[in-house]
Amino acid sequence: MSSLLLGLNEPQLAAVTLPRQHALILAGAGSGKTRVLTTRIAWLIATNQMTPQQVLAVTFTNKAAKEMLARLTAMLPINARGMWIGTFHGLCNRLLRAHHRDAGLPQLFQILDSADQLSAIKRLLKSLNVDDEKYPPRELQHFINAQKEQGLRPSAVEAWDGYTKKRVELYDAYEAQCNKEGVVDFAELLLRSYELLARNEALRRHYQERFRHILVDEFQDTNVLQYKWLKLLAGQEGCLFCVGDDDQSIYAFRGAEVGNMRDFEREFKVKNVIRLEQNYRSHGNILDAANAIIKHNEHRLGKNLWTEAGAGEPIRVFEAYSDLDEARWIVEEIRALARDGHARSEIALLYRSNAQSRVLEHALFSAGLPYRVYGGLRFFERQEIKHALAYLRLIANPDDDTSFARVVNFPTRGIGARSIEQLQDAARAAGSSLFAAAMQAGGKAAGFTTLIAKMKEVAHLPLPELVDHVIELSGLRTHYQAEKEGQDRLANLDELVNAAASFVAEEGVAGAEGELSADLIAFLAHAALEAGEHQAGEGDDALQLMTTHSAKGLEFNIVFLSGLEEGLFPHENSLVEPKGLEEERRLMYVAVTRARQRLYLSHAQTRMLHGQTRYNLPSRFIEEVPAGLIKWLTPKMAKPGGVPPRLTSVQEQRASHAPRAADGGWRIGQGVRHARFGEGVIVNLEGGGADARAQINFGGAGMKWLALSVAKLEAA
DNA sequence: CTGAGAATGATTTTT
DNA sequence: TCATTCTCAG
Numbered sequence: 001m002s003s004l005l006l007g008l009n010e011p012q013l014a015a016v017t018l019p020r021q022h023a024l025i026l027a028g029a030g031s032g033k034t035r036v037l038t039t040r041i042a043w044l045i046a047t048n049q050m051t052p053q054q055v056l057a058v059t060f061t062n063k064a065a066k067e068m069l070a071r072l073t074a075m076l077p078i079n080a081r082g083m084w085i086g087t088f089h090g091l092c093n094r095l096l097r098a099h100h101r102d103a104g105l106p107q108l109f110q111i112l113d114s115a116d117q118l119s120a121i122k123r124l125l126k127s128l129n130v131d132d133e134k135y136p137p138r139e140l141q142h143f144i145n146a147q148k149e150q151g152l153r154p155s156a157v158e159a160w161d162g163y164t165k166k167r168v169e170l171y172d173a174y175e176a177q178c179n180k181e182g183v184v185d186f187a188e189l190l191l192r193s194y195e196l197l198a199r200n201e202a203l204r205r206h207y208q209e210r211f212r213h214i215l216v217d218e219f220q221d222t223n224v225l226q227y228k229w230l231k232l233l234a235g236q237e238g239c240l241f242c243v244g245d246d247d248q249s250i251y252a253f254r255g256a257e258v259g260n261m262r263d264f265e266r267e268f269k270v271k272n273v274i275r276l277e278q279n280y281r282s283h284g285n286i287l288d289a290a291n292a293i294i295k296h297n298e299h300r301l302g303k304n305l306w307t308e309a310g311a312g313e314p315i316r317v318f319e320a321y322s323d324l325d326e327a328r329w330i331v332e333e334i335r336a337l338a339r340d341g342h343a344r345s346e347i348a349l350l351y352r353s354n355a356q357s358r359v360l361e362h363a364l365f366s367a368g369l370p371y372r373v374y375g376g377l378r379f380f381e382r383q384e385i386k387h388a389l390a391y392l393r394l395i396a397n398p399d400d401d402t403s404f405a406r407v408v409n410f411p412t413r414g415i416g417a418r419s420i421e422q423l424q425d426a427a428r429a430a431g432s433s434l435f436a437a438a439m440q441a442g443g444k445a446a447g448f449t450t451l452i453a454k455m456k457e458v459a460h461l462p463l464p465e466l467v468d469h470v471i472e473l474s475g476l477r478t479h480y481q482a483e484k485e486g487q488d489r490l491a492n493l494d495e496l497v498n499a500a501a502s503f504v505a506e507e508g509v510a511g512a513e514g515e516l517s518a519d520l521i522a523f524l525a526h527a528a529l530e531a532g533e534h535q536a537g538e539g540d541d542a543l544q545l546m547t548t549h550s551a552k553g554l555e556f557n558i559v560f561l562s563g564l565e566e567g568l569f570p571h572e573n574s575l576v577e578p579k580g581l582e583e584e585r586r587l588m589y590v591a592v593t594r595a596r597q598r599l600y601l602s603h604a605q606t607r608m609l610h611g612q613t614r615y616n617l618p619s620r621f622i623e624e625v626p627a628g629l630i631k632w633l634t635p636k637m638a639k640p641g642g643v644p645p646r647l648t649s650v651q652e653q654r655a656s657h658a659p660r661a662a663d664g665g666w667r668i669g670q671g672v673r674h675a676r677f678g679e680g681v682i683v684n685l686e687g688g689g690a691d692a693r694a695q696i697n698f699g700g701a702g703m704k705w706l707a708l709s710v711a712k713l714e715a716a
Numbered sequence: 717c718t719g720a721g722a723a724t725g726a727t728t729t730t731t
Numbered sequence: 732t733c734a735t736t737c738t739c740a741g
Contacts (some may be wrong), residue, residue, distance in 0.1 A: 061730060113731075177723045186731045221730095254729060353727050358733090374727085400733035416717070529731060549728050571727050589727080610726065 002043055008035075015274045016040045018241070020049070020212075023272040024219075025243040028305045029290070030281030030555065031591035033243055037215055038068055040241060042075040044213055052078050056211040057085040060218050064553070065090070067696045068217070081504050084211070088226055089186055090529055090583060092193040094662060097525075099203060103196045106182040108521055110403070111528035115381070117185045120402050124170070124177050135170065142170045148187035149255045151194065151225045166528035176496060181401050181433065182329070187225075192267045195231045208235035216488045217242030223255040227263070246301045247294050250549060250587045255703055258376065273655065279305045281555050283312025286599050289625045290592045296624055297582045297619060298657075311596050314631035317622060320604040323356075323563075326621055327363035330560055333600070334543065344370065346557040348544040350591050352569035355609070356544055356562065364543065365456065374546035375468070379532030384480065384489040385496055390529055391474045392467065394452050395459055396520055396685075398435040401427075405434065408448050411479035415444050463519040464501040471497070499532070504661075548591040551569060564603040565616035567697075601625070605681070615681040615697055617671075666708065671716040677704060 002401075005013060012032055014023050017037045027033035041057060041366045044050040059065045059354050073080050081646070084091055093111070096103050097187065112120060121137045121144075147157050154172040154322070159165040184192060192275035197204045202614060214234055216222070219242040222230070234240050242264055249258040261270055265273060294300070312459055320326035334347060349371075364371045379385060387410055390403035408423075408633075409415040413536055423445060427437035435452075438445035451473065458469045471477050471493050548569075563569055574580030594601060603618045667671075669681045677698040679697045684695035692708040706713070 022722065077731075111731090114729095189731085253727085355726075412717075414717095451737090531731080547728065568727090573727060583728095608732070 001431060003041055004046060007033075008039065009278055011274050011276050011278075012036050012039075015276070016043050016270055018273070020239050021272055022264075022268040022270045023242070023273050023274065024270045025241070025276060026216070026259065026301055026303055027243050027245055027276040028258055028279060028303050029245065029590070030279040031305070031354045032280060033277035034064075034071065034217075034274065035243075036066060036276065036318060037241075037243055038071040038075065041213075041215065045076060047079065050213050051081045052080075055085065055215070056091075056213070057083070057215040058091060058211045058230070059085075059087055059093065060221055062090070064217055069345065087529070088229070089189050090227075092189040093181055093529060094527055095193045095207075096189065096636075097198075097521075100194060102203065103192055104179075105184065105192070106397070107161075108182070110183045110393050110397050111189070111402050111525055111527050112178075112183050112185045112402065113381070113531070114141075114186070115386075116183075116402050119405070120177065120181075121174060121184070123401065124174055124407060125422075127428060128170075128173060128323055130170065133166065140167060140170060140174075142205050143167050144174060145185075145187045146255065148185075148191045148643070149223045151191060151228055153191075156251070157180070159678045177401075181399050181471045182397050183400055183402065188498055188636050190225050190229060193330055194225060194232060194433065197229075197232050204232070207233060208238055211238055213241065215241045215243070217243055219257045220246050220249040220258050220261055221251050221356040222260050223257055224260075225262045227257070231267075240264070245303075247297075247303060247586055248590050250552065250583060250590060252583055253716055273301075273413045275303055277303055279307045280308065281596055282593060283309050283597060285311050285314055285629050286592065289315050289599070289629050291591050292626050293585060293592065293621060294589045297585055299579075300581065315629050316598070316600045316627055316631050316633055317625075318600065318602040319618070319632075319634040321606065322362075322603060322606045323359045323607040324602045326562055326602050327359045329602070330360065330562065330600075331363045331367045331369065333560075335367070342558060344543045347560070348546065348551065348554070348558070348594060349562065350546060350548050350551050350594070351561075351563050352480065352548055352571060352587075354547060356568075359608075360545060360562070365434045369543060369625075370540060371543040371545050374544070378708075379492070379499070380527045381531055382492055384476065384492055385527075386469070387476060388474070388493060388496055389524065391452070391455065391470045391476075392520060393524055394435070395456050395470070396524060398449075398452065399433040401434045407474070408445070411475045413444060413475075414663070415448065419445060437642050444714075445525065452568060459517060459520065460554050461517075463504050463517055463523060464497050466517070466520065467500045468497050477665070481650060548587050552590050552592050555594055555596055556597045558598045558600075560600045561591050562602045562623055563607070564601050564619040565607065567616050568607070568609075569619055570622070585621065585624075617679065617681055666692075666713075672714040672715045674694060674698070674706070674711060680704075 005016065005297050008016060012035070025036065027036065037057070042056055057067065057068060067079055072078070072085075086094070089567050096105060096109070100109065102108050115431055118137055118141055121141050122132070123617065125132050125135065125137060133226070154168050154175065157168045157171070159168045175460060178188065188271055191358055197207065200394055211233055214230060216230060221244070230240060233402055235303070242261075244261060246258050249256060252258070268477050287307055293302055299571065318326070318329055330349065337347065338344065351357060351360070361371065361373065380389070387407055390406040393400050393403040394407070406422065408420065423434050423437045423441060424435040426441065427434050429436060435449060437447045455473055458466055461469065475494060477490065480489045483489070500523055503526060507522065509524070548561075570581055570584035574584045601622055603616070603622065605615065607614050607616060663686055666685060671679065672682060674696070677696075680698035682694050682696050686693045690709050693705055694708055695705050698704060
């Protein structure tokens with residue numbers, strides 16, 4: 001048992017062996033957070049303070065849950081099955097399946113992913129004849145989810161204006177539709193299980209007594225409802241162990257509420273706030289840079305990372321003339337690194353927004369450097385997979401109109417838009433599902449229901465065989481065989497059969513002797529809750545490209561952080577949002593702390609964005625890195641009052657390619673200084689002589705048109 | 717129903 | 732710029 005605790009540092013040890021009290025662990029980047037979490041569970045079990053059945057550990061991603069489980073089973077010889085370790089959504093699903101009756105759900109309820117939810121909303125608007133220009137489906141989807149994440153049902157939403165009143169009405173209608181169809185969306189999983197426990201005292205007692213220790217990962221990412229859910233489960237006796245880092249809170253835009261950390265500390269009178277500040281990942285200079293950046297934020301719980309590793313290399317900063325130039329430089333640098341024996345997979349290219357990857361990808365592709373982009377379409381989100389799943393869902397639940405609408409005419413079987421509208425009218429009139437209406441309708445529509453019935457006949461087969469039959473019977477296989485570009489899709493469909501097989505092997509329920517296999521239901525939930533691995537070249541030694549958001553939780557020997565420009569990072573939209581800049585800075589902090597050994601920061605003077613050339617100032621975040629930590633790879637931009645940089649011959653060439661000079665010698669792209677607005681870059685010139693005007697991007701101070709004869713501009 | 721051309725609009729994202 | 736969505740002719 002003591003071997004469990006071997007090698008823990010002092011605060012880690014303190015956290016792991018805390019007595020039965022609420023605790024808040026402020027775990028800095030790279031401070032061994034997951035280790036503390038898993039060792040805490042192992043220690044509680046090993047010291048008989050708790051049985052595996054009494055654990056409740058919550059994460060946000062399936063990856064994190066899996067990792068926790070893997071580490072735990074490596075530490076202790078225990079059966080993982082009885083433990084409740086999973087994502088909020090996964091655990092809620094488990095709860096609702098077990099108590100579907102009490103929760104008011106059909107046994108075989110289906111889960112809508114975001115895309116399904118959106119199409120359900122579109123269908124709703126159409127059926128209610130609501131103008132979708134006035135109530136854009138996406139906006140409505142966001143509105144509904146936001147209410148649910150606050151724990152608000154339609155009756156509880158306060159609506160003052162007509163617009164919101166209407167949206168609440170639509171929210172109500174959406175709920176009715178979901179209930180009728182026997183489907184729940186992601187937020188509903190949470191809200192439904194929260195209400196289940198809140199209303200059903202016996203059930204609540206049962207789980208409160210069972211889960212004596214509740215552990216939460218990435219607590220800073222919890223939303224209002226998730227926190228309420230945790231509080232409800234903890235009750236009076238339960239003990240909450242929350243691990244998080246307020247400095248890494250980067251998901252406010254999707255409802256994460258950092259304030260939960262402070263609230264937790266206050267509401268639970270947490271005596272044990274433990275800070276994990278020793279970092280085991282990065283060299284000193286990188287941590288110093290990260291600490292210096294995040295210090296500019298005001299609202300923090302406070303934390304400072306340190307390391308026993310040496311200072312390491314300086315932060316390298318590169319100023320490119322253009323985005324293309326920046327990409328070319330990155331390619332050259334990577335080639336040099338590869339010559340020095342660095343593995344490509346240990347090099348990450350990070351950027352603020354997805355659009356920035358294109359230029360990088362192009363350069364890497366031309367250079368023949370293998371790379372992998374994170375964050376594309378995932379396996380279960382692919383069109384052909386969603387089609388196959390829709391058939392499977394109809395077998396389980398014919399009332400699922402979303403699935404019905406998706407595949408009733410795919411592959412095409414002569415049921416056009418008009419027929420579907422007729423079905424919808426009939427269904428509405430009869431208060432029935434589309435499936436039921438189709439059975440009544442006769443003709444081709446009824447033929448489709450016969451097809452589903454035929455599939456149902458083989459539903460008792462082992463899951464992989466069932467999936468294979470469905471792909472065949474649906475005509476999907478034939479359809480994609482006939483399609484020119486269908487080969488990949490066919491391969492994916494085969495992969496779906498494999499996925500079903502390995503799902504059964506790993507988590508199969510089996511044994512269920514019914515007309516429907518329990519495996520099918522579990523597999524469908526699995527497909528909805530776990531979008532599957534990102535496809536493509538995982539095995540080979542490829543460069544890692546991703547957004548700064550996706551990089552959270554990962555680490556690399558070498559990190560390139562590109563596009564560090566005002567307007568891009570920090571993103572211009574963030575500057576008008578309430579706490580926007582601070583969130584951007586936390587994102588910067590996350591990005592910087594991904595690097596173990598070497599960190600490159602780069603920005604470009606000009607960049608193509610939305611088909612237009614933009615002239616951006618270097619990001620303020622570069623300036624927030626102490627000058628002493630930086631090694632400039634290009635002459636540093638002149639500071640106000642400083643001496644203009646001497647140009648290298650390469651830069652002189654570039655300067656001569658620069659956009660045309662206008663009256664008075666001003667040119668586009670030139671840095672200037674204004675008494676009131678500060679530093680800026682000329683992005684446009686108009687007119688001549690006395691009328692000459694310049695459009696200047698002053699970054700934080702905004703974009704201005706200034707008359708050159710009036711404004712006193714200095715070259716910066 | 718399909719496919720071509722126009723219109724649109726474009727942080728960040730897991731479940 | 733460019734990917735997605737929409738519209739309309741065939």
